[in-house]
Amino acid sequence: MNKRIVYYEHGGPEVLRWENEIVPDPAHGQVLVRNELIGVNPIDWKLVAGLFRNDPAPFPGTPGWASTGIIEAVGPGVHDFAVGQAVIVDSRARLALISGSYAGTFREYVAVDTRQIVARPPEISIEQAAGLPSSAVAGYSMIHHLGISKADTLLVHGAAGGVGSAAVQVAVARGACVIGTASPANHDYLRSLGAHPVDYTADMVDAIRRLGPITASADAVGGAGSVAATVALLPAGGRAVTAWGDEHSHAAGIPWVNHPDDELHQVAKLAAQGLLNIRIAEILPLSDAAAALEQIKTGHSLGKILLLP
Ligand SMILES: NC(=O)c1ccc[n+]([C@@H]2O[C@H](COP(=O)([O-])OP(=O)(O)OC[C@H]3O[C@@H](n4cnc5c(N)ncnc54)[C@H](OP(=O)(O)O)[C@@H]3O)[C@@H](O)[C@H]2O)c1
The missing domain is CATH 3.90.180.10 (Medium-chain alcohol dehydrogenases, catalytic domain)
Incomplete structure (x- = not known):
């Protein structure tokens, strides 16, 4: 059975x-x-x-x-x-x-x-393999969709989660400067991935401004707070995507990522490397x-x- x-x-x-x-x-x-x-x-x-x-x-x-x-x-x-x-x-x-x-x-x-x-x-281990579909694929998908390169300073909302941490790692591997939001308990983890942590429970927008201008935003949280921060921080011509589309991202014109066919292949390859x-x-x-x-x-x-x- x-x-x-x-x-x-x-x-x-x-x-x-x-x-x-x-x-x-x-x-x-x-x-x-x-x-x-x-x-x-x-x-x-x-x-x-x-x-x-x-x-x-x-x-x-x-x-x-x-x-x-x-x-x-x-x-x-x-x-x-x-x-x-x-x-x-x-x-x-x-x-x-x-x-x-x-x-x-x-x-x-x-x-x-x-x-x-x-x-x-x-x-890759069995544990890593079971952890790749859905979240890590979405994280990869956001970076792929944004076309992140070493010329970018990328903001990742929810950088300590399954989607966000994959987005951080893929962007860091492409040479981008990455700013990630998380609660303070996750800041050492974000540093270990190569991101600059920012506490979303404090004055997030000012804290990010102090780190420098961003060129792109990948949102793994969604909702009013992270969308408002993206809109406040992104310069004209900046790129943004979200992993969780809702009325806020829709109103701001931020696209919801979807997955072309070979993305699980791509994340499995990155994990193997x-x-x-x-x-x-x-x-x-x-x-x-x-x-x-x-x-x-x-x-x-x-x-x-x-x-x-
Ligand atoms: N589009 C897609 O294909 C796709 C695929 C997978 C997931 N998703 C969606 O993406 C979202 C995240 O999924 P996940 O797998 O990453 O979830 P997860 O592993 O449970 O992670 C959630 C993370 O969000 C952080 N967080 C919570 N509130 C936050 C806030 N206001 N600002 C910044 N960070 C915050 C938490 O960090 P702290 O503990 O530090 O607060 C936690 O690390 C979900 O809505 C999920 O449904 C979409």
Whole structure:
């Protein structure tokens, strides 16, 4: 049997249930992956809460975008992956492009389309691999979209989180000067990544001005405060993107990043080169998925939470 986390209604993490299902056979173009570790992302609690009206997943739903594991079986028409191969799963990243494939990763075995996996580079650990999809991909995507180079001074809002810390590392690797906002508890962490930390709980705009003019802004927080700061600090012709589009970013004309097809490949390559490292907070049993979602929902996790099936 295949153990999985399910929800039969939208709500808080308390609606999650632990259930058995038959291990699925991979369909045409799919592989069956035995998950070794599962990554937890903010999108997981948001989907369970029903924040996306266009989420096509029917009940019962299973949360989860991210995992890494071993291919146990391949479906018809699969020629580029083989049984026994280690892969990274980004199960919903191309949801809009792959109709009918809603397989959440909070389960032991997951059947996924081969367009939702990449080979796991041997240089990276299982923990790092499980932490890459969704947040780190979005962080990379923001820097790619902005075209950051060594000529830039980049502001990253929420620089200590999964998205922000990936954006910082990719921008630093491109030679940019990076200013990152975080609470003081995360300032040493930001310095270790090569960013100049700024406390968003104090007078953030003045503190950033004292560090010098910015040329671009990548927002991994969203909401009125960070959008207002971006608007106040960005000169005419400056570039800005957000990982969490809302009415504030929309009104300010700040685009919401999306992911071209090869971005998981790119973050896996950077991780294999040692240029991208995911901070891991803790590993919990899959049966503690509700506790993991409670923690990530606070918006102040000290690193990536992983689930062990
Ligand atoms: N577009 C996409 O494809 C995509 C993909 C992944 C995630 N996202 C979205 O991006 C956002 C961040 O995701 P994540 O994975 O990075 O979350 P996360 O790992 O839980 O990190 C959240 C971070 O935000 C920081 N933070 C909270 N309030 C802040 C504020 N007002 N100013 C500055 N920093 C603040 C926290 O730092 P402190 O503890 O120091 O406050 C924490 O490090 C979420 O809304 C998520 O849904 C979008």
